[in-house]
Amino acid sequence: MRETKSATDAAFQAAGARRDEAAAGLETAKGRNALAEAAFDAACLDIARSSDQVAALIATDPALSRALRVRIAEIDRGVNDAGTAVLTRQNDLHRALEGFDETTDAEALAAVVAALATEIGDLQQQIGVLVAALARDDGARRAAANLSAQIETAKAELAIWQAVDDAVGSASGDRFRRFVQGITLDHMVQLANDHLHALTPRYRLAQGAASDLTLHIVDRDMGDEVRGTRSLSGGERFLVSLALALALSGLEGRSSFVDTLFIDEGFGSLDAETLDLAVDALETLQGRGRKVGVITHVAAMIERIAVQVRVEKRGAGRSEIKVSDGSQPIWSA
CATH class of the missing domain: 3.40.50.300 (P-loop containing nucleotide triphosphate hydrolases)
Incomplete structure (x- = not known):
């Protein structure tokens, strides 16, 4: 019902506007027609009063007369079009008023409008809540994307350290x-x-x-x-x-x-x-x-050694140490 009334009101207002426009056009056309008739009557009176003027009109160029007749025809068509437009707008107005219930209670309509306004306010509030939730969700997604990159980096580092631990890691270091x-x-x-x-x-x-x-x-x-x-x-x-x-x-x-x-x-x-x-x-x-x-x-080994430290027994538990270059002693004790 609310949608039908809204459409009817809109059609009614549009029809009224078109009717006013057509009425204004009709008044304008009537005024121009009245001016033309007055001018024509004045011209006829003048012609009746003056034979010279009648003669002048008779001597008027036919082309000018044709132009005047064409202009009068155009004015007549404008008047007819304006009348047709007025009728059309009136018909539109009647059709628009057919679905309008004049007995509708104004207070009931006001209550409906108030309920609709309340519903609209609630919907707008819900929209605000949803917009805020979407903003939070977008922020969470961006944070999750950053965390995903950090997790991948941490996993790569973990793989390296895991490989090191598998190779050499132990609590005791063995x-x-x-x-x-x-x-x-x-x-x-x-x-x-x-x-x-x-x-x-x-x-x-x-x-x-x-x-x-x-x-x-x-x-x-x-x-x-x-x-x-x-x-x-x-x-x-x-x-x-x-x-x-x-x-x-x-x-x-x-x-x-x-x-x-x-x-x-x-x-x-x-x-x-x-x-x-x-x-x-x-x-x-x-x-x-x-x-x-x-x-x-081993004697063969001793012969190949250039610098030798010899330990020789002297008896009674004593030994003598000699350092030689293989041919002669260098030091002894």
Whole structure:
């Protein structure tokens, strides 16, 4: 009903406006028609009073007469159009008033209007609440997007630290120690294999599992069979130990931390050829600036040592120490 009344009021107002416009046009046309008739009557009176003027009118140019007749016809058409427009507007007004109930209670309409105004106010309030909720939601989405980027960055950092923890992390630090020791041992094995290849090409050292830091022997003459170090003979074990000692002397940090190497016996278990290889390796190490001390009773070994510290028994529990360059004593006590 409210929609019908609103449409009817709007149509009524539009029809009234069109009616007023048509009435104004009609009045204007009537005024112009009255002016034209008065002018025509005055002209006729003047013509009746003056034969000269009648003669002048008769002598008037036909083209001017035609123009006057056309102008009069136009005025007549304007009057007819204005009358038609007035009738049309009146019909529109009647049709608009057909759906309007003149007996409608003004107080009831006022109550309806007030209820509608209240409903509109409630709806506007709800719209305000929804707009505020949307603003909060947009802010939350932006914050969530920033948090997502921070979470991805944190996940990347966590993956790195997780990998570090998996590799070297433990409460007591033993995993990190094993990790570092494993790297050092791997480097030392590479150096030892270089020396071991020169001493005895048959054997090669191999690192065991990273967790136990063990060493094994690879026997190339036996199809690269992996053997335990305890299975080596005395001479073979000495050569492997010598290769490890030479490799240990080659490990360096910021400065060389192994610059002196002492070897106690073991040379008596070597044959002459292998003994020469071992002495050559020690001399090469000495030529690199390392100090090498050998404790031995092997005569062939003593002959190859340039500077010697000899301990000779003198009886009664006494011994004499002599330092010589291999040919003559340098110092004795």
